[in-house]
Amino acid sequence: MQSDSTGIWYFECQVAELESYLLSLQRRSVIYPDECEFLLQHKNELQATSNQNTRGVVPLCHRCVTLIQKDNLIEIIVNREQEKIDHVTQLPLRVALLRQIEIWYQTSPNAITGICLVELDGFSNINDTVGHATGDSILFEIARRLERYNSHKFKLVRLHGDEFALAVTNMSSHEEIWGVSKWIGDQFEAPFNTQKGAVFLTPSIGMSLNINTNGEPVSLLECAYVALNHAKSDPLTREKLFNPQHEQKIIRQVLLESQLNQALDDETDLEIWYQPKQSLHNMHISGLEALIRWRHPNDGLISPGEFIPLAERTGLICKVTDFVVKQVARDLPTLRKQGFEGMISINISANDFLRPNVVQALLDIITEQQISTSDIELEITEGAFISDFDHCILLLNSLKEAGFALSIDDFGTGYSSLSYLTKLPVDTVKIDMSFVRELAASTQARKVYKGMIDICKALDFKVLAEGVDHDDQRAVLKDIGCDSIQGYLLSKPLPLDALVGYLLATCNKTPDTE
The missing domain is CATH 3.20.20.450 (EAL domain)
Structure with missing residues (x-):
């Protein structure tokens, strides 16, 4: 399990399943490729030291991942307390989003989970008009506004540039994702005050739900990107929900x-x-x-x-x-x-x-x-x-x-x-x-x-x-x-x-x- 406030994840598997389990954690962005490679190369050392040690278990550690063998089970501890955050907005990054969704999928597999992917319209003009430092302060303010969301369990991250993602879970119906999207839009109604005057911004929003994906967190994000692209190309609306008919594009x-x-x-x-x-x-x-x-x-x-x-x-x-x-x-x-x-x-x-x-x-x-x-x-x-x-x-x-x-x-x-x-x-x-x-x-x-x-x-x-x-x-x-x-x-x-x-x-x- 993982406590989102501490950034520590705990997993457990059989000794015989360690290799496949570590590879699955890598695919799900829980551990990094170099961590996975090191642990697989040294897994025999873990088993040898565990068998030889009579007074306690000697763990195998690499970076933020620790393996501890106890009889036929191996406990995997992933400590991301010092996970890097974006220092412009003070928000976590993409990998934190994927890890959190993976935790939700494991702990509440039947819960309705979705992503609202937010991209700012015309933000590329901000630096030209009010300056780069002001642009950064606007991004910081956007993060603070979106952090106020409290209707469901959520995870807010900055993906890159002017892209944010708000993932939510435990929704009571699939329709509630539209309410999340509307709430996000409402956060941009008030102007962003700068030394050079008020700046108004509008977001394009792409939404996706886990009912339309293959069960992998990255697929949920990719579906949201497809929906976002449709939203940006539609002159009549700036928000779109991923349509399963777009599945072939996702597969490609x-x-x-x-x-x-x-x-x-x-x-x-x-x-x-x-x-x-x-x-x-x-x-x-x-x-x-x-x-x-x-x-x-x-x-x-x-x-x-x-x-x-x-x-x-x-x-x-x-x-x-x-x-x-x-x-x-x-x-x-x-x-x-x-x-x-x-x-x-x-x-x-x-x-x-x-x-x-x-x-x-x-x-x-x-x-x-x-x-x-x-x-x-x-x-x-x-x-x-x-x-x-x-x-x-x-x-x-x-x-x-x-x-x-x-x-x-x-x-x-x-x-x-x-x-x-x-x-x-x-x-x-x-x-x-x-x-x-x-x-x-x-x-x-x-x-x-x-x-x-x-x-x-x-x-x-x-x-x-x-x-x-x-x-x-x-x-x-x-x-x-x-x-x-x-x-x-x-x-x-x-x-x-x-x-x-x-x-x-x-x-x-x-x-x-x-």
């Missing part, structure tokens, strides 16, 4: 998660494609952006728009990042032989910024593959700034000190506002492609873009324009001082073999035959 997501995880472990079916960047000062290819592609054995190429959000939600995105870095490091010697002298840029997810060892993890890969950090540019998306701006700055400085070049992707949208540029230790600003489309035809668009370039140049940043598809756009960008471009005008993303041919033609160089 669960299968894709498992298959993607396997592909990352085996390093199969995944490819890195590269899109060239061109310097407008000498018109040479100055860099490449690495983009992951998944060639599914049955479905062919799966759109990154489908599997990258899935990887973000399930935590696999960090493994994706590591795979991309490793494969880029392997490809780099081949590209150098074809005359490519620039850096390769790699996208870093907001979830990577939550990893406590992300800098060392990247350095370990770079060292193993025997390339230099100066060969790599890390592209940071705006989502990295929503969780904790100060932490993000510290991490960026650490990456910079390690020798990586840094760039801000999709500048001009969401959080990457001008007010934060002065604080970011980056080298390059990539201006979002939405600003490029009207450049050649609109004098006003040209003035706006030039103003953005001038500001970036005043701060000693290089400027790259994304989404350049036409030669007249390139001409305008060169005229107003842009440093480099990227887009279909140069090339679509290319697999390595095609890229080699492209570089041979572009660099006007025969292959190195050494």
Whole structure:
């Protein structure tokens, strides 16, 4: 059993069932994979010491998990008293939500349990209008408002960014989930007062119930995500309950998660494609952006728009990042032989910024593959700034000190506002492609873009324009001082073999035959 106030869980199983039981606890997010691996590797030591000890039982411990053998039974104690919480909202994180639902399922298997997944509409504009510190204070206030819920047993967590989840159990009927959703909506009727005035926010809410899932806590959460996506796409309502007719989509997501995880472990079916960047000062290819592609054995190429959000939600995105870095490091010697002298840029997810060892993890890969950090540019998306701006700055400085070049992707949208540029230790600003489309035809668009370039140049940043598809756009960008471009005008993303041919033609160089 588990007392939610202490964060301690107790489980018990037969000695012969220990391996399967530990694996089931791992699947249910009760214990971490490294804890499970250690305990399985040393389970024989537990049994040996227990048999030899005549004055008491010698436990087997690893991190927060302890095994104690008593005759034919093994007690498993999971102590999460010091479980990390989100320090912006002071709420627990995703793993705490899944563990609590698992406890409810075990202790009250017939209880009606549901999740209300909350995402804030238009929150990406908050930092641009009232500042990042104020945005964090609003997230903190939202957490305090949602904590007031008291109609049922509940668990409130912050998933990431502007997403919260309120799980409830012991509802008397399935219809009560709509009452929970309405209560959540009511908490946003009052404005959030800031030093710059009142801010009004509205939530989109996706709901799911355990009657529509396969009994796993993660399925309950995935169903809520499906409902949330439907809610956000419906202009008439901002709340949706998961419909069992959507089950095929859930099944596909669960299968894709498992298959993607396997592909990352085996390093199969995944490819890195590269899109060239061109310097407008000498018109040479100055860099490449690495983009992951998944060639599914049955479905062919799966759109990154489908599997990258899935990887973000399930935590696999960090493994994706590591795979991309490793494969880029392997490809780099081949590209150098074809005359490519620039850096390769790699996208870093907001979830990577939550990893406590992300800098060392990247350095370990770079060292193993025997390339230099100066060969790599890390592209940071705006989502990295929503969780904790100060932490993000510290991490960026650490990456910079390690020798990586840094760039801000999709500048001009969401959080990457001008007010934060002065604080970011980056080298390059990539201006979002939405600003490029009207450049050649609109004098006003040209003035706006030039103003953005001038500001970036005043701060000693290089400027790259994304989404350049036409030669007249390139001409305008060169005229107003842009440093480099990227887009279909140069090339679509290319697999390595095609890229080699492209570089041979572009660099006007025969292959190195050494």
